[in-house]
Amino acid sequence: xxxxxxxxxxxxxxxxxxxxxxxxxxxxxxxxxxxxxxxxxxxxxxxxxxxxxxxxxxxxxxxxxxxxxxxxxxxxxxxxxxxxxxxxxxxxxxxxxxxxxxxxxxxxxxxxxxxxxxxxxxxxxxxxxxxxxxxxxxxxxxxxxxxxxxxxxxxxxxxxxxxxxxxxxxxxxxxxxx
Ligand SMILES: [Zn+2]
Numbered sequence: 001x002x003x004x005x006x007x008x009x010x011x012x013x014x015x016x017x018x019x020x021x022x023x024x025x026x027x028x029x030x031x032x033x034x035x036x037x038x039x040x041x042x043x044x045x046x047x048x049x050x051x052x053x054x055x056x057x058x059x060x061x062x063x064x065x066x067x068x069x070x071x072x073x074x075x076x077x078x079x080x081x082x083x084x085x086x087x088x089x090x091x092x093x094x095x096x097x098x099x100x101x102x103x104x105x106x107x108x109x110x111x112x113x114x115x116x117x118x119x120x121x122x123x124x125x126x127x128x129x130x131x132x133x134x135x136x137x138x139x140x141x142x143x144x145x146x147x148x149x150x151x152x153x154x155x156x157x158x159x160x161x162x163x164x165x166x167x168x169x170x171x172x173x174x175x176x177x178x
Contacts, residue, residue, distance in 0.1 A: 005040050007114060007149040009136075011168035013047040018145055020049040021088040021118045025143065028090060033083040033114060034075055042114055042151070042162070047086055048074070084114035084151075091121040099135055099148035106159060109152045116164070119146040129169045136164045 009017070013033070020029040031049040035042065075081050087105075089097035097119040101109075109115050119135075121144045129138030135148035149164040 005042060005151065006163045006165050007116070007151075008041065008043045009047075009147075009164060009166040009169070010035075010043070010045045011166075013044040014147075014166045014169050016047040016049065017086055017116060017118060017147065018140055020047075021090075021120045021145065022140060022143055024088070024090075025120055026090040026092060028088050029118075030085065030087045032085055033116060034078065034080040035083050037081060037083055037114075042083060042149075044083055044114070044116070045080055046074075046078070047116075084109070084116075086116035086118065088118040088120050096121045099146050101150060101159065109150070109159060111152050111154045111157055113152055114162075115150045115152075117148050117150065119148070120144070131163070131165055131170070133163065136166055136169055138169065 013035070016031070020031060023029065029049055031047055033044045033047055035045040037043070089099065091097050099117045099119045101115065101117060105115065105117070123139045123142050123144040125139075127137070127139045127144070129136065135146045137144070137146035139145065147164050147166075149162045150159050151162050152159050
């Protein structure tokens with residue numbers, strides 16, 4: 001189900017999300033999102049990877065969200081609010097990672113919070129970065145990456161999928177060409 005709200009990623013949030021997903025591949029990366037939230041628009045200015053997370057494949061450490069101490073102090077310093085979190089779903093063996101939320105993911109989402117899920121898999125071919133209703137996707141080196149956004153509504157606790165937009169990502173292929 002698609003809402004009308006869109007999630008915008010700044011260039012630094014986008015880079016931080018994809019680089020931390022690549023860095024720990026084939027483990028999961030986790031982190032917090034900071035930015036600005038209004039009725040129709042969620043803008044992620046910063047994505048802060050949680051370096052101390054125990055990195056194992058698939059949902060074995062569901063408490064990582066509560067251990068992010070940095071999110072208590074950082075929003076005050078930069079005058080931004082905590083929007084929610086991001087994490088990756090890497091390929092495991094032949095099983096490709098998807099952007100679908102797991103039951104664990106759903107349980108740990110708080111109302112009014114955004115969750116960015118990054119599906120990261122071995123790339124079969126090089127593809128340009130594009131935005132679609134299923135997410136923002138493209139390749140980085142030998143990785144195929146799709147970024148999807150979810151939001152847990154306050155009014156009914158329902159989790160909805162929002163479009164993820166990043167103007168910077170569309171020019172990303174050019175930025176990284178030698
Ligand atoms: Zn997950």
